[in-house]
Amino acid sequence: AQKITQTQPGMFVQEKEAVTLDCTYDTSDPSYGLFWYKQPSSGEMIFLIYQGSYDQQNATEGRYSLNFQKARKSANLVISASQLGDSAMYFCAMRPTQGGSEKLVFGKGTKLTVNP
Amino acid sequence: EAGVAQSPRYKIIEKRQSVAFWCNPISGHATLYWYQQILGQGPKLLIQFQNNGVVDDSQLPKDRFSAERLKGVDSTLKIQPAKLEDSAVYLCASSLGGAQGNIQYFGAGTRLSVL
Numbered sequence: 116a117q118k119i120t121q122t123q124p125g126m127f128v129q130e131k132e133a134v135t136l137d138c139t140y141d142t143s144d145p146s147y148g149l150f151w152y153k154q155p156s157s158g159e160m161i162f163l164i165y166q167g168s169y170d171q172q173n174a175t176e177g178r179y180s181l182n183f184q185k186a187r188k189s190a191n192l193v194i195s196a197s198q199l200g201d202s203a204m205y206f207c208a209m210r211p212t213q214g215g216s217e218k219l220v221f222g223k224g225t226k227l228t229v230n231p
Numbered sequence: 232e233a234g235v236a237q238s239p240r241y242k243i244i245e246k247r248q249s250v251a252f253w254c255n256p257i258s259g260h261a262t263l264y265w266y267q268q269i270l271g272q273g274p275k276l277l278i279q280f281q282n283n284g285v286v287d288d289s290q291l292p293k294d295r296f297s298a299e300r301l302k303g304v305d306s307t308l309k310i311q312p313a314k315l316e317d318s319a320v321y322l323c324a325s326s327l328g329g330a331q332g333n334i335q336y337f338g339a340g341t342r343l344s345v346l
Contacts, residue, residue: 119273152337158320160274160337206273212333216287217262217326219335221273 117142119207119222127228128197135182136192136225138207146213149190151181154204154224163205166190167212197229233257235338237323243344249311252341256304256325262286263300264335265308266322274322280306281328310343318345 118141128134140149151163166174166181174181182191190209194201204226208219236255244250256263262281266274277296279287282303291298295314300306310317320342324335 148333150334157339158342159339160322160324162334162336165334208273210333216276216279216289217328217333217335218264218276218279218287219266219274221275223271223273 117144117147117209117211117220119209119220121207121222121225123225124223125226125228127230128194130199130229130231131196133193133195134197134227136194136205136207136227138190138192138222140188140190140207140209142209142211144211144213146211147209148212149181149183150208150210150219151179151190151192152206152208152221153201154206156203160206164192194227199229199231202227202229235323235325235336237321237338237341239341240339241342241344243346244313245346246315247312249309250313250343251310252308252321252323252343254306254308254323254338256306256323257336260325260327260336261303262326262328262333263306264324264326265298265306266324266337268320268322268340270319277308313343313345315345318343 149166153161180193204224206224208221265277268274280300298308320340322340324337326335
């Protein structure tokens, strides 16, 4: 079974500063993918970034980067130069990439608040 | 490119009533998912379709929930009869399908309140 743990219920950051949102995972699958989604108050889940378990480099997408440490089973999201519009819930998720169901298993999320 | 469309956005019903949600996936996406998100939690998969066939419905409460995807495009999720604990946001997602690096794109969800 897969499990995602997000230990930070809430995080605060000043505008223009960087912030790290923690995510640890547990799985017995040899190959898997890790995802981060943003959920504003409007409710839609917005895909941010993906990391494959066999990718050699950490994923980056604009101001988002994923600090992937396979041995520690962590996949932390780093947001650089925070903006007021980054205030939202952030969810870490995973799924196997070989066979089986394609369902995403989500953590409980972290609520990020960006202060002006 | 249009995203995943869901309707209605909000629904309020009384327990034991029936309700249905509709989802139109991104054009060309073979795989469609319904997730349930209870307040304070991450989404949980209810059912996954590949075209119009069910791939995974292991977490769907089949005594009251049903879903269909006619013609492999639009999908409907129904609850009959609703219980108080069904109050949640119901998210529809779609993807191209396949294994490596498959990204699921979500709609805005339907927020259901059961009174």
